[in-house]
Amino acid sequence: MHQDISEILFSEEHIKAKVQELGKQITEDFQGKHLLLLGTLKGAVPFIADLARAIDMPLELDYMAISSYGNSTQSSGIVRILKDLEGPIDNKHILIIEDIIDSGLTLSYLVDVIRRRNPLSLSICTLLYKERKRMKEVPVNYIGFTIPDKFVVGYGLDYAQYYRNLPYVGILKPSVYEGESEPEQQHASPAE
Ligand SMILES: O=P(O)(O)OC[C@H]1O[C@H](OP(=O)(O)OP(=O)(O)O)[C@H](O)[C@@H]1O
Ligand code: HPA
């Protein structure tokens, strides 16, 4: 285990089994429909790559790069779209693939943007759903795991862009980020 991790919440094998389960359910639910998986860069990359291969039907993949955390463990409150979808979606069923729902700000912003484009339907799938009071509530269709209100990294999730390549999801030791300045204001790298 990486020295900056205090506890592994979900091992590689555990995640793999959950992804297979979600893929099977999504395959059943969207059979015969024109499905587009909308992945949120960067955090959802490992999840969408594995999930797409666990869905046994034709589908499209596209991505939006959305950022609000910067180098912080707290949302800046400002959600920015850094890359948009390639084309119209009014003839498609959209399934948003998120790595985590925390404050709810990213997802509620994204849902507003996508709804205005009139997809045939809009559903949401997240690997992790943090138990906390949310700033914005959005109904979620597929949840991998519910997690405690701790800052987690791995399997795509970062702190200051690091740890995304850990194969498991773990709790980051608070000592790594204690003393961080306000969101978007600092540029510290975590301990190696
Ligand atoms: O519910 P929220 O409090 O809005 O948090 C969830 C969002 O925050 C993270 O994105 P981040 O801004 O860190 O961008 P990244 O995916 O590039 O790391 C994460 O990947 C989710 O998209
Ligand atoms: O707990 C978290 N870890 C990493 N990125 C995040 N973005 C929102 N919450 C988190």
Ligand SMILES: [Mg+2]
């Ligand atoms: Mg992030």
